[in-house]
Amino acid sequence: MSAAEPLITARDLVKRFGDFTAVAGIDVDVHAGEAFGFLGPNGAGKSSTMRMIGCVSAPSGGTLRILGMDPVRDGSAIRARLGVCPQQDSLDPELTVRENLTVYARYFGISRKVARQRADELIEFVQLTERAGDTVEPLSGGMKRRLTIARALVNDPAIVLLDEPTTGLDPQARHLVWERLFQLKQRGVTLVLTTHYMDEAEQLCDRLVVMDGGKIVAEGSPRQLIDRYSTREVVELRFSEATLDSYVGKLESIGERLELLPDRILLYADDGDAAVAAVGNRDLRPSSVLVRRSTLEDVFLHLTGRTLVD
Ligand SMILES: Nc1ncnc2c1ncn2[C@@H]1O[C@H](COP(=O)(O)OP(=O)(O)OP(=O)(O)O)[C@@H](O)[C@H]1O
Secondary structure, X not given: OOOOOOOEEEEEEEEEEOOEEEEEEEEEEEOOOOEEEEEOOOOOOHHHHHHHHOOOOOOOEEEEEEOOEOOOOOHHHHHOOEEEEOOOOOOXXXXXXXXXXXXXXXXXXXXXXXHHHHHXXXXXXXXXXXXXOOEOXXXXXHHHHXXXXXXXXXXXXXXXEEEOOOOOOOHHHHHHHHHHHHHHHHOOOEEEEEEOOHHHHHHHOOEEEEEEOOEEEEEEOHHHHHHHHOOOEEEEEEOOOOOOHHXXXXXXXXXXXXXXXXXXXXXXXXXXXXXXXHHHHOOOOOOEEEEEEOOHHHHHHHHHOOOOOO
16 A cells, blocks of 8 residues: 555445445545544434444445455454444443453453553543543543543554544533544544534544435535535524515525525625625614624535534
């Protein structure tokens, strides 16, 4: 494998479950040192893709190369060089924090002494030093997730796969996980993650693909996607009336685009304040007005007509 070759290459990759196609022919390249994301709503096919990359589920079609190897033929050699943080924590609740790492390290043939030393470094990295000797059971969800991340690093992997790394965590716990993942990124670790949180994708991903219905609907850096598929700013308008449809005709010509959601109208315009002034000039009196910058949520809405998190 040459240095410039992507660590992961998928071409027309397909995953079927019986008659159902969960991944419908996707092309992906992940390069060394980048944080690459699969962003999409529940059921988009992100986990199915991750499981193929993790060599625990065989592709139904297309080609997949990981670290220059074939996941079906060379699955165990690839797995030895991957770190996997699954969607559901699979820690041993009866073992201590440290034991969860040292026992896992033994699967990779790492000596007891090295395992112990590496476990302590990783426990410090994920800020669990004070809990190192405690059993896992009573730890908070955020602590368990950080420990799962530490466990994924035990074999010093070339690629770390993270399936929805912060789903189910409270905001503070999410920020702590993001901070640790950001540190990993800065150390040059290649991260591949799935998420349905646009803020997570924006925070962590250098490049991402937006998935919907098993297909890739867009690809780029968060900035590129926002530039390509949205305006600089968005005006969110709420009205006290229950039905918003009657406002659409009056607002349509303001800005570049309008989206009608069940509870609000979004006006897409590079200059949000000018759009708000135009709303005022039409004698419309919204009950609330918010001008904000475009996010990946707006990109997703534009591409699919739906919001990411229902
Ligand atoms: N083992 C399976 N057998 C049958 N259908 C499956 C199986 N695994 C996944 N699917 C289906 O494939 C589709 C994609 O699922 P997948 O888990 O890949 O989506 P996802 O984008 O990761 O969403 P989530 O965030 O819910 O995991 C879903 O409709 C799901 O029900």
